[in-house]
Amino acid sequence: MAEEVILLDFWPSPFGMRARIALREKGVHFDLREEELLSNKSPLLLQMNPIHKKIPVLIHNGKPVCESQIIVQYIDETWDPESPLLPSNPYERARARFWADYVDKKILPGGRAAWRSTGEDQEAGKKEFIEGLKVMEGELGDKAYFGGQRFGFLDVSLIPFYSWFYAVETLNSCSIGEECPKLVGWAKRCMQRESVAKSLPNQHKVYDFMSEFRKKLQAQ
Numbered sequence: 001m002a003e004e005v006i007l008l009d010f011w012p013s014p015f016g017m018r019a020r021i022a023l024r025e026k027g028v029h030f031d032l033r034e035e036e037l038l039s040n041k042s043p044l045l046l047q048m049n050p051i052h053k054k055i056p057v058l059i060h061n062g063k064p065v066c067e068s069q070i071i072v073q074y075i076d077e078t079w080d081p082e083s084p085l086l087p088s089n090p091y092e093r094a095r096a097r098f099w100a101d102y103v104d105k106k107i108l109p110g111g112r113a114a115w116r117s118t119g120e121d122q123e124a125g126k127k128e129f130i131e132g133l134k135v136m137e138g139e140l141g142d143k144a145y146f147g148g149q150r151f152g153f154l155d156v157s158l159i160p161f162y163s164w165f166y167a168v169e170t171l172n173s174c175s176i177g178e179e180c181p182k183l184v185g186w187a188k189r190c191m192q193r194e195s196v197a198k199s200l201p202n203q204h205k206v207y208d209f210m211s212e213f214r215k216k217l218q219a220q
């Protein structure tokens with residue numbers, strides 16, 4: 001029986017990007033269904049993720065998997081075990097999960113405040129974002145990817161935030177390239193992979209989206 005793989009998604013979402021990258025890394029054919037997240041969530045989204053009502057949702061043969069990090073792990077365990085995203089060593093696996101969690105706890109809220117907020121909150125967000133990226137740069141060290149020579153789980157977790165760089169720099173008058181040159185080198189390396197290049201939207205398009213969203217928030 002042919003498999004059915006559906007991804008409920010929203011193009012600027014870094015969480016959606018993770019799922020897209022992982023599916024493409026594994027060569028899985030999927031039906032990408034773009035949600036009208038801001039105005040009109042589909043009945044399928046509400047049915048498949050009734051708890052959080054958020055994208056991404058991976059629907060595999062009718063069964064939903066929610067939360068981006070869990071989705072990436074599911075994809076890794078389900079398809080093409082010859083090309084794993086998570087390391088085989090349990091300690092290395094725990095480390096990759098620890099840092100992916102750090103991305104969600106530090107990079108995400110910092111970056112979000114840097115593009116959504118104004119005044120002191122925006123400044124604090126920018127600082128948190130750049131500090132977090134510097135910590136990640138330290139973890140990367142001189143390696144090609146976080147796990148060494150192979151693109152893996154932690155790369156998938158962090159690379160979507162590269163699509164925010166132009167917007168954060170423009171809205172905060174800063175240069176991430178100057179602050180974190182090695183990390184930007186890593187991001188450019190990741191972008192050479194088809195799975196990543198196809199899954200990340202153009203940074204200027206993301207900036208336009210964020211600027212509009214900001215205006216709406218400020219008008220509220």
Ligand SMILES: N[C@@H](CCC(=O)N[C@@H](CS)C(=O)NCC(=O)O)C(=O)O
Nearest residue numbers: 013014015053054055056067068069
């Ligand atoms: N922790 C979740 C976060 C997912 C998330 O925040 N998705 C946003 C889009 S970026 C969403 O669906 N928002 C709709 C809402 O909050 O109603 C994950 O990693 O998948």
